Amino acid sequence: MTRDKRFKKVYSQGTVNVTEIWVDLDTGVNYIFHASGYAGGLTPMLDRDGKPVISPVENR
Structure with missing residues (x-):
């Protein structure tokens, strides 16, 4: 399994x-x-309900 990067600094x-x-x-x-x-x-990062903040991701 090869991939470029899993994390991106935004x-x-x-x-x-x-x-x-x-x-x-x-x-x-x-x-x-x-x-x-x-x-x-x-x-x-958590929202006000304590759930993780999730950004939309593109299919890689």
């Missing part, structure tokens, strides 16, 4: 304190990544 802000939004191109789930210095974390 938003980026900052250099030392970085905030990015990544979309899983297979499921459409949006993830937020935040890093500050040597620490960082990744978590799915």
Whole structure:
């Protein structure tokens, strides 16, 4: 199974304190990544009902 990339960065802000939004191109789930210095974390983005934010994805 070969594919180019599964995740696509759709938003980026900052250099030392970085905030990015990544979309899983297979499921459409949006993830937020935040890093500050040597620490960082990744978590799915949730709507106000606690469900994952899902973007429409194109067939690949």
